[in-house]
Amino acid sequence: MRVLVTGTAGFIGFHIARRLLEEGYTVIGLDGITDYYDVSLKRRRHALLHRFENFSSHEFMLEDAQALHDVFARRTPDMVMHLAGQAGVSHSLDAPGTTSIPISSERTRCWRRCVGTRPGIS
Numbered sequence: 001m002r003v004l005v006t007g008t009a010g011f012i013g014f015h016i017a018r019r020l021l022e023e024g025y026t027v028i029g030l031d032g033i034t035d036y037y038d039v040s041l042k043r044r045r046h047a048l049l050h051r052f053e054n055f056s057s058h059e060f061m062l063e064d065a066q067a068l069h070d071v072f073a074r075r076t077p078d079m080v081m082h083l084a085g086q087a088g089v090s091h092s093l094d095a096p097g098t099t100s101i102p103i104s105s106e107r108t109r110c111w112r113r114c115v116g117t118r119p120g121i122s
């Protein structure tokens with residue numbers, strides 16, 4: 001089973017991806033490697049995940065609807081675990097525009113294509 005995990009260079013996404021890999025899943029990682037905190041830590045996390053042969057990663061922001069569409073089209077994930085996002089409650093007060101992403105119809109369609117059509121996946 002191929003699982004698309006967003007935020008694989010982040011704290012939660014990294015640990016989820018590693019656990020899935022240990023259990024034999026194929027993991028397609030996606031992260032925009034934002035500079036909210038130490039970028040080298042994020043790159044080290046991805047380097048650790050790349051030790052698993054069933055891990056591959058894509059580096060772009062979710063706002064890039066075309067890139068997202070291409071990943072779905074080429075990699076055809078069976079499941080999505082969506083952990084990419086701007087963390088931090090206090091940060092949302094300092095920089096409110098960074099904590100939400102405008103929903104484009106294209107991106108919504110991309111998500112639905114994988115998530116919305118399969119029973120048991122949400």
Ligand SMILES: NC(=O)c1ccc[n+]([C@@H]2O[C@H](COP(=O)([O-])OP(=O)(O)OC[C@H]3O[C@@H](n4cnc5c(N)ncnc54)[C@H](O)[C@@H]3O)[C@@H](O)[C@H]2O)c1
Pocket residue numbers: 006007008009010011012013030031032033034035036042060061062063083084085086087088101
């Ligand atoms: N860690 C916690 O205790 C906790 C608790 C409650 C909720 N959350 C939420 O869970 C999510 C993940 O938390 P975390 O602790 O792993 O955060 P994190 O910052 O360590 O990881 C998030 C990852 O998402 C990536 N990212 C952010 N915006 C992106 C975008 N638009 N496109 C592509 N990649 C993007 C970042 O580069 C980062 O690597 C966040 O939404 C956070 O608010 C976390």
